[in-house]
Amino acid sequence: xxxxxxxxxxxxxxxxxxxxxxxxxxxxxxxxxxxxxxxxxxxxxxxxxxxxxxxxxxxxxxxxxxxxxxxxxxxxxxxxxxxxxxxxxxxxxxxxxxxxxxxxxxxxxxxxxxxxxxxxxxxxxxxxxxxxxxxxxxxxxxxxxxxxxxxxxxxxxxxxxxxxxxxxxxxxxxxxxxxxxxxxxxxxxxxxxxxxxxxxxxxxxxxxxxxx
Amino acid sequence: xxxxxxxxxxxxxxxxxxxxxxxxxxxxxxxxxxxxxxxxxxxxxxxxxxxxxxxxxxxxxxxxxxxxxxxxxxxxxxxxxxxxxxxxxxxxxxxxxxxxxxxxxxxxxxxxxxxxxxxxxxxxxxxxxxxxxxxxxxxxxxxxxxxxxxxxxxxxxxxxxxxxxxxxxxxxxxxxxxxxxxxxxxxxxxxxxxxxxxxxxxxxxxxxxxxxxxxxxxxxxxxxxxxxxxxxxxxxxxxxxxxxxxxxxxxxxxxxxxxxxxxxxxxxxxxxxxxxxxxxxxxxxxxxxxxxxxxxxxxxxxxxxxxxxxxxxxxxxxxxxxxxxxxxxxxxxxxxxxxxxxxxxxxxxxxxxxxxxxxxxxxxxxxxxxxxxxxxxxxxxxxxxxxxxxxxxxxxxxxxxxxxxxxxxxxxxxxxxxxxxxxxxxxxxxxxxxxxxxxxxxxxxxxxxxxxxxxxxxxxxxxxxxxxxxxxxxxxxxxxxxxxxxxxxxxxxxxxxxxxxxxxxxxxxxxxxxxxxxxxxxxxxxxxxxxxxxxxxxxxxxxxxxxxxxxxxxxxxxxxxxxxxxxxxxxxxxxxxxxxxx
Numbered sequence: 075x076x077x078x079x080x081x082x083x084x085x086x087x088x089x090x091x092x093x094x095x096x097x098x099x100x101x102x103x104x105x106x107x108x109x110x111x112x113x114x115x116x117x118x119x120x121x122x123x124x125x126x127x128x129x130x131x132x133x134x135x136x137x138x139x140x141x142x143x144x145x146x147x148x149x150x151x152x153x154x155x156x157x158x159x160x161x162x163x164x165x166x167x168x169x170x171x172x173x174x175x176x177x178x179x180x181x182x183x184x185x186x187x188x189x190x191x192x193x194x195x196x197x198x199x200x201x202x203x204x205x206x207x208x209x210x211x212x213x214x215x216x217x218x219x220x221x222x223x224x225x226x227x228x229x230x231x232x233x234x235x236x237x238x239x240x241x242x243x244x245x246x247x248x249x250x251x252x253x254x255x256x257x258x259x260x261x262x263x264x265x266x267x268x269x270x271x272x273x274x275x276x277x278x279x280x281x282x283x284x285x286x
Numbered sequence: 287x288x289x290x291x292x293x294x295x296x297x298x299x300x301x302x303x304x305x306x307x308x309x310x311x312x313x314x315x316x317x318x319x320x321x322x323x324x325x326x327x328x329x330x331x332x333x334x335x336x337x338x339x340x341x342x343x344x345x346x347x348x349x350x351x352x353x354x355x356x357x358x359x360x361x362x363x364x365x366x367x368x369x370x371x372x373x374x375x376x377x378x379x380x381x382x383x384x385x386x387x388x389x390x391x392x393x394x395x396x397x398x399x400x401x402x403x404x405x406x407x408x409x410x411x412x413x414x415x416x417x418x419x420x421x422x423x424x425x426x427x428x429x430x431x432x433x434x435x436x437x438x439x440x441x442x443x444x445x446x447x448x449x450x451x452x453x454x455x456x457x458x459x460x461x462x463x464x465x466x467x468x469x470x471x472x473x474x475x476x477x478x479x480x481x482x483x484x485x486x487x488x489x490x491x492x493x494x495x496x497x498x499x500x501x502x503x504x505x506x507x508x509x510x511x512x513x514x515x516x517x518x519x520x521x522x523x524x525x526x527x528x529x530x531x532x533x534x535x536x537x538x539x540x541x542x543x544x545x546x547x548x549x550x551x552x553x554x555x556x557x558x559x560x561x562x563x564x565x566x567x568x569x570x571x572x573x574x575x576x577x578x579x580x581x582x583x584x585x586x587x588x589x590x591x592x593x594x595x596x597x598x599x600x601x602x603x604x605x606x607x608x609x610x611x612x613x614x615x616x617x618x619x620x621x622x623x624x625x626x627x628x629x630x631x632x633x634x635x636x637x638x639x640x641x642x643x644x645x646x647x648x649x650x651x652x653x654x655x656x657x658x659x660x661x662x663x664x665x666x667x668x669x670x671x672x673x674x675x676x677x678x679x680x681x682x683x684x685x686x687x688x689x690x691x692x693x694x695x696x697x698x699x700x701x702x703x704x705x706x707x708x709x710x711x712x713x714x715x716x717x718x719x720x721x722x723x724x725x726x727x728x729x730x731x732x733x734x735x736x737x738x739x740x741x742x743x744x745x746x747x748x749x750x751x752x753x754x755x756x757x758x759x760x761x762x763x764x765x766x767x768x769x770x771x772x773x774x775x776x777x778x779x780x781x782x783x784x785x786x787x788x789x790x791x792x793x794x795x796x797x798x799x800x801x802x803x804x805x806x807x808x809x810x811x812x813x814x815x816x817x818x819x820x821x822x823x824x825x826x827x828x829x830x831x832x833x834x835x836x837x838x839x840x841x842x843x844x845x846x847x848x849x850x851x852x853x854x855x856x857x858x859x860x861x862x863x864x865x866x867x868x
Contacts, residue, residue: 124494128521128864129627131498132590139609154494162587171430172499172520173454174462175491178856201539203445205437206429214454224629251708286644 093249109249116160116186117243120150120235123159125179127166130193130225134165137228147235156182161238163231166215168208180215184256190234191217194224195206218260237263293380294318297328297335299843303727304328306361311385312562312801317381319361322393325369325384329399332371339690339807340371340380342524345830346396346406348414353440354819355704365391365414370802370815370830374689374703377710379802392417402691405838406567413438413526413855423473428519428867431465436525444524447765460727461502466517468503473515475505484512487849491520495598495853497862498835502852507557509848511866521863529827533793534634536561536826540638541814542628544829545865548808549589549619554634558713559803559814560634564796566765570757572636573715578649579631580805585656586615587808593734596667596856599676604667611659634769634794640761645849649753653746657790660742677731678685681843691842695810697859701729707749707806731858764811792822809833809860813860833865 089155106114126134137144147209158181171216180189191211194200199209211217211253218241221234246259294308296314304324309317320328332340339625349366351357363385370381378829386393393419407418410429412588421424426433435442442450470477470486478484490501499520505513526539541552554576561568616626622645623629623638631638667673683693685701698705706723708716719859724740728734762769770789771782804813810832819825836859844852 084765122605125492128523129543132546135626136609136613139606141610141613150523167521169499169522170452171522172491173452175466175499177454177459178463179492199446202523202528204528205443205446205449206522206524207446208452209446228624231433238794247614279440282801283624283639286642286648 092145093286109246112249113243113245113247117239119151120147120149120188120239120242121153121158121160122149123149123156123163123183124152124154124164125156125162126170127172127176127252128166130165130196133225134163134192134226134231137231142228142232144235147232147239149235152219156180157184157199159183160186161188161190163190163192164196164211165192166202168211170206172207173208173214176211177214186242186245188218188238189216189240190221192221192224192231192234193226200224212256226271237266238243293378294374295330295747296749297331300331305659306357306385308359308431309800311381311382312565313379313798315379316380317383317800318531319383319385320343321386322386324396325382326399328382329369329396331369332382333399336373337422338373340373340376341672342358342374342692343369343371343396343400343402343406344372344692344811345370345828346403346410347815347828348438349817349826350409350414350438350440352409352816354825356819360384360685362387364389365416367393367410367416368815368828369396373689381802386416388662390417390438391415392419394419395421398419401689402838404833405834410438410671426519428522429449429463430519432462437524442527444527449607466501468515470505475513475515479507482507489849489852491517495856497594497856497861500866502601502840504852506849511844511847511849511852514844514868515853516840517835518837518863518866521867522868523771523864524729525829525868526827529824529829531823533822534796534824535793537827538632538634539828540696543864544868545587545626545807545809545831545833546751546861547583547590547862548812549583549586549627550576550629550631551587551624551807552812552844554714555636555803555805555807555812555814557841558805559801559816560796562817563816564634564765564767564794565769566635567716568761568763569760571640571713571759572761572763574752574756575637575641575728575761576632576714576717577716577725578749578756579619579637581752582615582619583637584682584745584808585742586612586619588742589615591857591860592667593664594823595860596673596683598853598857599673601667601670601673604663607659607663607666611656612681614652614655618645618652621645621648633762633768635765636760636762641756646753649749653733653753656746657743659777660739664739668736674732676850676854677729677858680731680847680851682728682730683839683843687789688729689840694809694835695806695808696734696741697810697836699723700726700733700737700867702727705737707804707811711804713803713805719748719751731854734858734860767796795820795822796824804830807832807864809862809865810836812865829868831860831865831868833863834868835860837866 191197195202196211199207219234219238221231223230241263244261248254248256299764303318306319311317347368351363351366365385365386372379407421410416411424412426412428413436485506486502487506490496491499501517503515505509525540525544529537538553541556544552588613589608592604596604623631685703688701702725704723704725721744722739726736770786776783776786796818798818800817802815804811813830815826815828817826844855
């Protein structure tokens with residue numbers, strides 16, 4: 075499929091095409107595989123569960139508001155119940171008293187479901203190596219994306235969502251319980267630390283703290 | 287504050303044998319030791335009989351004394367129960383300590399004098415294992431019911447990694463879930479009255495209206511609330527135990543996260559407490575920077591509350607606008623501190639860095655911008671008839687009730703009582719600023735909103751005065767406990783090198799002693815009670831947060847209203863779960 079966009083200030087008459095037969099067909103016909111189409115749909119409408127534990131939840135909520143606007147990535151349909159949600163963002167510290175509740179909520183989500191560990195606490199316990207805190211939510215349930223930070227900035231959280239979208243788009247899931255091979259094949263996602271290493275190493279100047 | 291000798295001599299006259307010791311501390315108010323058998327009559331006297339009585343039970347906590355070295359002259363004690371009372375007419379505190387020598391400590395309850403002692407005593411039981419005889423419902427409050435041991439005892443491990451890997455197999459999951467089952471008879475609640483059966487509704491720990499992980503069990507007669515039982519502790523992050531492990535400096539980031547909307551406001555009472563213990567003078571510039579940053583965070587916290595409160599009541603728009611303004615604030619906070627929510631920016635003896643070049647313009651722009659937005663919100667929220675219908679006359683309480691239950695901050699001022707610690711007990715130079723204390727008369731949800739909105743205007747006034755009168759000079763004290771020697775001298779003589787090395791590795795040694803310091807935080811009065819044993823970390827860090835008593839008060843002001851009203855009440859109380867559970 076071939077398509078184009080116009081810039082905000084372009085005159086309305088500008089059309090970047092030639093209206094040929096070939097082009098018209100390309101604009102009207104989509105050829106794809108069923109599982110790719112479904113994966114595309116899933117990746118662009120991830121419904122998050124309205125669930126927060128502590129500080130990180132405030133930054134997660136901030137990512138929904140106007141400056142960051144999570145709707146740009148199709149994940150703005152916040153659900154109050156786990157049964158309607160696709161993604162659970164474990165935003166904050168995983169407390170020992172709360173762990174059974176978190177697990178119960180996760181179990182109540184219907185597949186396909188994904189988990190984002192937002193912040194240092196949810197990823198590893200972070201700075202809270204203390205008696206009442208589980209050292210990372212992955213001690214008792216699977217996690218798809220880890221977002222570092224204490225708390226992560228809303229932009230960092232959005233980057234996590236983009237990574238999750240990539241993963242969801244590449245996942246192989248059975249179309250039906252009788253059609254095709256069964257079982258979920260998750261793609262190997264590259265380590266962001268390795269990907270960004272060279273770029274980070276090239277950064278030699280840091281903005282001095284005594285200017286705004 | 288009044289002369290501390292007054293009340294002590296009065297007590298000595300009344301109870302010649304009851305006072306074991308008058309303990310010297312770094313505080314401006316007295317600390318007395320009273321034997322366990324006399325505690326009830328002393329507290330009754332202080333609350334009801336003395337002139338200018340101590341009406342508020344400000345705090346109740348305990349200290350595990352077993353590992354303490356510096357207890358010069360103090361009565362022998364294994365566990366010490368500490369009561370801190372506040373008198374509004376005297377504008378003064380008093381701290382009363384009771385020594386308990388047994389390994390299975392036990393003391394009589396004071397819930398008959400102050401019903402608000404209920405949760406504090408449960409907390410002391412949970413954390414220290416102190417039994418309060420005659421307590422109406424002495425069960426764990428912060429830790430899960432299946433927990434073994436009492437975390438704030440010195441023998442309890444601090445780190446999760448000391449306690450073996452966490453596992454949650456099926457049977458444990460089942461056991462924990464069963465533990466969470468609410469049994470009305472355990473709480474003395476009736477299942478039915480006559481031929482009407484009550485419904486018990488479980489609200490939380492995961493519910494959008496509770497603003498975090500809080501569980502409320504509602505006893506309902508149809509739609510109206512008969513009783514509310516809050517179940518807290520889901521957010522207990524061991525902040526007090528953490529204080530005993532971190533060095534004096536490295537504890538500062540943890541204070542940020544105690545009331546996570548208040549940012550540096552939380553650093554404030556802690557660093558002032560340490561400065562009081564060590565006698566560190568603060569340069570004027572640092573004082574004013576601290577005030578400016580705190581007031582910026584007061585506005586930021588109130589904006590989150592304003593937007594989410596309006597959203598709780600069904601308004602979708604305000605939250606997007608207030609969060610947009612909060613981003614504007616965070617642009618300033620980021621330019622100054624380098625972080626958004628938890629800047630960890632105050633230091634013992636000052637602040638981390640000087641203000642960056644060009645900060646004036648950022649602050650001035652915000653001062654020009656924000657009042658107009660507040661007027662817009664007035665039109666949108668405060669004058670909205672639906673908002674009024676949902677808040678006026680809901681969740682009403684009086685000044686007396688508020689004081690009885692330990693309510694401070696906007697919730698107290700909304701009852702018509704003009705009490706702001708920034709004015710009454712000025713700290714860090716607040717006495718030099720011009721601002722009003724906003725109050726309201728009715729003590730309902732609408733009035734609490736009104737007070738907070740007006741507080742944002744007053745904060746802008748304070749910030750403007752900071753902007754125009756920012757003193758020149760150092761941003762950090764040069765006291766040896768706060769600032770290591772200048773690096774180049776360390777290469778010349780060994781003494782300087784040793785001092786430098788110790789200061790940056792272990793951190794400062796704070797002299798033994800006790801001090802309390804509190805500030806008018808965003809949610810109410812936030813106080814840190816620090817006990818130093820003359821080492822590089824604190825012996826006991828007690829954080830008295832405002833949301834804890836406020837949450838205990840919620841059931842009282844919710845009875846008789848509907849579930850929809852409960853959402854208004856919860857929103858208007860403005861708590862943060864990390865501030866309740868710490």
